[in-house]
Amino acid sequence: MSMKTKQPVVFEIGWNACIKCGACVAVCPQEAGFISNFDTIAVHKPCDIACMFCEAVCPVSTITHTLYTPSLSTQP
């Protein structure tokens, strides 16, 4: 897993391991509202910053990502 990528990514959360701690949102440099309905970083829209800090800080490493490909992804 590379820590940095320049391409936009879409995050995925393994909800089974997520402990709803909020660390991913606290470290996220996105503007207001880049959150899911479960108080994690957003999973329904691409992240163009792709700093991966959320993945790094997650105490249980339950955040992963795929590269954003507009044709395959659902609209934000």
Added chain:
Amino acid sequence: MQYNMPDNTGTGIKQEFDIVVIGSGPAGATTARYAAANGLSVLLVDKKQELGAPIQCSGAVSHNALEQAGVLPSPEFVQEAIYGFAIYNAKGEKKIIDYREIKPAEYGTGEGCKPLGYVVDRRRFDRYLATQAERAGVTIWLKTEASGYRVLDDGSCAIDLCKFNESITVKAKVVVGADGVQSQVGKWAGIKTHIKLSELASCLQFVVDGVQTDGLLEIVTGNEWAPGGYAWVFPKGHGYAEIGLGITKTMCAENAQAYLDHFLKNSFFKERFKNCRIVEIQGGGVPLAAPLKTQYADNLILVGDAARHVNSITGGGIHTALSGGKIAGEFLSALLLSGQPATENNLKGYHDNWLKAMGNNMWKLYRVKRKIFDTADVLQRDEQLYATMSNYFSPESEYKKI
């Protein structure tokens, strides 16, 4: 029961308050309580259905902190009384700071004595604080999420809320962002609130059965167990204990879960932990960061974790949230009752009051923390952290009041 007034303003605004507080944790509920007790009309909203849950906190708070914020220790939320500390270095050598022995006339279980502090159940504690606010006259709406605010021409602001799926816009002179470590309210005003990866401790704790404790907060330092943080064993009442740790992710490769597993299985406590059974799992992001340099904007202030009011040596945030909330509530009532507008310039007074009462000391603590964790040599860093922690909790500490 509150009923919404009919919308007769033409702006979608249904109700008006002096202040709207977003987030009913210790900071928000305390801000709301002091503001209402001093004569303001206050709406306190929280998107949760149960305050304090899911727990993201170990729950340690000093008796002093509760007393200063007008909160009586109550069996409703106290899980266990605390009388001191045991600080360990990486090898398991310890310094015990037991106030039952240092100041036996003041601290202990005997008559006229009091505990040094408590481990509280955040679910019960946050609910208790909200109840105290409600009894002081605060209107509380649960299941109410705030999505934005805009400054109005008359010098007030409109806050967009969603309460049980119903969109409601309320008007207020000031919106208080008390929305915790994941704060969005500050971002509404363009304040950069996110915490650097190097300054957000990634924390995990287990509430366990089968681990003996003795009224002390036990703190284990050392890069081996918790790089960029520390591990802890706290009494949790009724025979339970909390075992947890916080790490700084820029200082290690593994996650908090792996470090906690390592601490449980391989540390000098491994025999003690051998038969422990996990009954709850909790985690959190704790800002070991500097307080925000700007905690106010037009019609808006931030308190508690949202303003990074966290002790960056201990990671403690309840005391700082209660104290900051009291400062905010008292300041806002004085400002608004005097008829002055809630401009950025006027709200700076809150930040100035906070700096004077506690912020300047928190900045000092932050610099101490930075100096320790910026030390490249691991052994030196471990020694510094052990010495600093041991000193911090001693009766001679200059930071005792934070």
